[in-house]
Amino acid sequence: MHAKITVHASPDRLFAWLSEKGNARHWYAHLRHDADVLPDPGMSVEAGANTIRWTMAPAGEMTVTGRGDVSDLSLTFAEEEHTPEPPAEEMSPDDGPTNAGNALRSIKSHVEAAEGGDPDMHTPGVVSREDVEEAEREIEADPEHSGTPRR
Numbered sequence: 001m002h003a004k005i006t007v008h009a010s011p012d013r014l015f016a017w018l019s020e021k022g023n024a025r026h027w028y029a030h031l032r033h034d035a036d037v038l039p040d041p042g043m044s045v046e047a048g049a050n051t052i053r054w055t056m057a058p059a060g061e062m063t064v065t066g067r068g069d070v071s072d073l074s075l076t077f078a079e080e081e082h083t084p085e086p087p088a089e090e091m092s093p094d095d096g097p098t099n100a101g102n103a104l105r106s107i108k109s110h111v112e113a114a115e116g117g118d119p120d121m122h123t124p125g126v127v128s129r130e131d132v133e134e135a136e137r138e139i140e141a142d143p144e145h146s147g148t149p150r151r
Contacts, residue, residue, distance in 0.1 A: 002100075006072055007071045007072075007111055008069060008112050011066045014071045014111055015047075017111050019052065026107065028103070030106060031100070050065065060075065062074065062075045
């Protein structure tokens, strides 16, 4: 299984975040279904190649490439090591592409720290700075009837 995502952060910043073993809990749980008891993924860091590897099933690796303030993050793992679980709902399949996509989106959310989102809750961020400014103008013009006030 191979998946890729673009992250709006420098390759050094993204790789540093991925290299921090404590951050594995934000993405590794998406590759497994027993997230209540998350084992140590057995991570190793290869700084020269900007690659993170883990040995716990489903074993795999992530590689960071890019330049400037934009990175590409590739995730690869062996699907045959993934233990299928029954889907939570009839229409939600338990498959490698879904799990890989969820893991990558979680990493993107945490590293970009999208404005308006709560990375620990994996909520989407505000679409653009213009949307934030427009919402602030509406709240200022009519605070009792406009949007959700800032936290």
